Amino acid sequence: xxxxxxxxxxxxxxxxxxxxxxxxxxxxxxxxxxxxxxxxxxxxxxxxxxxxxxxxxxxxxxxxxxxxxxxxxxxxxxxxxxxxxxxxxxxxxxxxxxxxxxxxxxxxxxxxxxxxxxxxxxxxxxxxxxxxxxxxxxxxxxxxxxxxxxxxxxxxxxxxxxxxxxxxxxxxxxxxxxxxxxxxxxxxxxxxx
Numbered sequence: 001x002x003x004x005x006x007x008x009x010x011x012x013x014x015x016x017x018x019x020x021x022x023x024x025x026x027x028x029x030x031x032x033x034x035x036x037x038x039x040x041x042x043x044x045x046x047x048x049x050x051x052x053x054x055x056x057x058x059x060x061x062x063x064x065x066x067x068x069x070x071x072x073x074x075x076x077x078x079x080x081x082x083x084x085x086x087x088x089x090x091x092x093x094x095x096x097x098x099x100x101x102x103x104x105x106x107x108x109x110x111x112x113x114x115x116x117x118x119x120x121x122x123x124x125x126x127x128x129x130x131x132x133x134x135x136x137x138x139x140x141x142x143x144x145x146x147x148x149x150x151x152x153x154x155x156x157x158x159x160x161x162x163x164x165x166x167x168x169x170x171x172x173x174x175x176x177x178x179x180x181x182x183x184x185x186x187x188x189x190x191x192x193x
Contacts, residue, residue, distance in 0.1 A: 003139040043110040
């Protein structure tokens with residue numbers, strides 16, 4: 001059953017966690033060099049693949065006893081918050097762009113870039129956590145993919161303007177606080193259970 005509340009929570013967590021990620025910057029770079037719609041198709045397809053893999057991993061976690069699952073999810077949310085709060089600033093990586101600008105070359109470059117860069121990334125781990133936490137793969141999957149697509153769209157179309165108005169540090173701190181709250185709630189459920 002589709003839950004708009006779970007979708008909204010997932011969207012918010014994933015959106016905020018993905019904003020400061022280097023893949024948003026990579027999408028921005030590709031979007032400034034190539035037709036935005038071509039880039040978005042490739043990036044969106046790669047994110048959809050990652051969400052499917054994360055939902056599958058989260059669904060496996062739901063087979064664990066409830067208290068143990070909540071404890072694991074809580075610890076993973078704490079780790080995610082720590083990763084956001086304590087990660088060092090990354091150097092901008094040079095994005096290798098395709099030689100020609102055909103749909104297949106540009107979307108393929110975007111797909112491969114995101115597929116490789118996002119594998120095992122924080123947002124994929126958080127999506128698996130949320131799938132395990134809420135045991136509603138459809139709602140979590142839709143919220144996660146929409147959050148990732150929204151960040152990709154912002155990165156491709158207007159990333160520079162957003163980063164000028166909203167400090168990256170603030171976005172990172174808000175995402176970390178959200179994860180800390182989810183960690184606290186999950187650990188409370190594991191203990192009080």
